[in-house]
């Protein structure tokens with residue numbers, strides 16, 4: 001048996017040991033979006049885990065129950081005005097009022113359109129506070145900027161793919177091993193763009209947006225519809 | 227006109243603020259977020275394309291948005307939940323996309339967005355019993371980020387549940403623009 005085979009075998013062993021009870025929870029209403037893609041990546045690298053989508057209507061009690069039954073919970077969601085969507089807050093409020101957590105490990109992922117970490121970070125802070133107030137064990141998270149452009153495509157298509165993909169894969173290793181993921185992982189992978197890139201990027205995106213709206217027969221300069 | 231959107235399911239600070247503002251002669255429209263019917267945003271993308279500037283979900287947001295687009299100040303009043311706003315307030319916030327400007331601009335060297343045809347004053351009041359320093363800081367940072375991305379100005383306040391009417395009077399003074 002060569003070295004790599006031995007390594008592979010021992011990897012498999014840890015997979016089955018740790019991943020029997022990972023809950024991957026998608027907090028985006030878009031089932032094929034970037035939040036879901038990141039969870040699929042975890043599922044394939046970590047070799048398992050149950051992937052659940054937050055239902056957009058009706059009771060969230062079943063999901064709250066699934067959170068209690070899991071040993072490790074990974075929540076991935078989009079950034080809506082600087083933090084997670086309402087429906088996830090609703091789940092956290094509900095799970096908190098039901099209670100009964102016993103040191104479940106919680107990891108968080110938030111992705112948004114803007115290329116800045118500070119735009120999206122509040123989501124992770126909220127999850128951490130939720131964990132601390134409800135006897136879960138906060139294990140850190142991952143902030144992904146420029147996630148809107150990906151629109152569910154793999155990280156290999158990200159404009160910072162060379163740094164982001166390996167950084168996210170290291171994050172997955174933390175989930176696999178059950179260790180706490182440092183913020184530096186995602187921080188070092190995405191330095192904010194410089195002045196010229198920022199200017200060009202905003203011009204380009206604006207042209208794209210204006211074109212899309214025009215193609216629908218509308219005009220951005222119209223007065224508010226409301 | 228000032229629009230107040232408040233979560234009154236726990237404490238009625240929104241109504242207290244409304245009363246103070248009315249007394250000082252400010253026009254107020256007050257929506258009680260936990261009593262109106264607002265569905266979560268489905269991120270369908272229609273307001274940014276097919277029905278530009280307009281949400282396709284027919285619920286009470288169709289009444290709230292016309293008030294926001296004509297207001298001078300918007301005040302969100304919410305229990306501080308995990309260092310942010312409650313589910314009731316967040317539902318309304320998520321549905322404000324149709325009145326945002328889809329274009330990008332640069333401010334302080336960073337890309338931002340803004341509101342369309344409008345510059346509102348944007349305030350947030352978070353209340354709770356014995357909020358930790360971490361919760362307060364998080365709540366204030368959410369307001370700060372909101373101001374950056376919407377390109378608006380305003381203030382964030384933390385209110386202790388045991389506060390007296392004086393406290394809300396003071397806030398009413400700070401958020402009145404006349």
Ligand SMILES: Cc1cc2nc3c(=O)[nH]c(=O)nc-3n(C[C@H](O)[C@H](O)[C@H](O)COP(=O)(O)O)c2cc1C
Pocket residue numbers: 028029030032033034035036077078079080081082083111112113114115119147148149151152267269320321323375
């Ligand atoms: C209501 C709403 C609010 C949003 N607010 C922000 C925001 O504040 N900052 C940002 O960078 N992106 C924002 N976005 C963009 C999403 O975060 C982005 O498209 C993300 O990639 C969606 O993830 P998903 O594909 O998993 O749904 C917003 C999108 C919606 C629908």
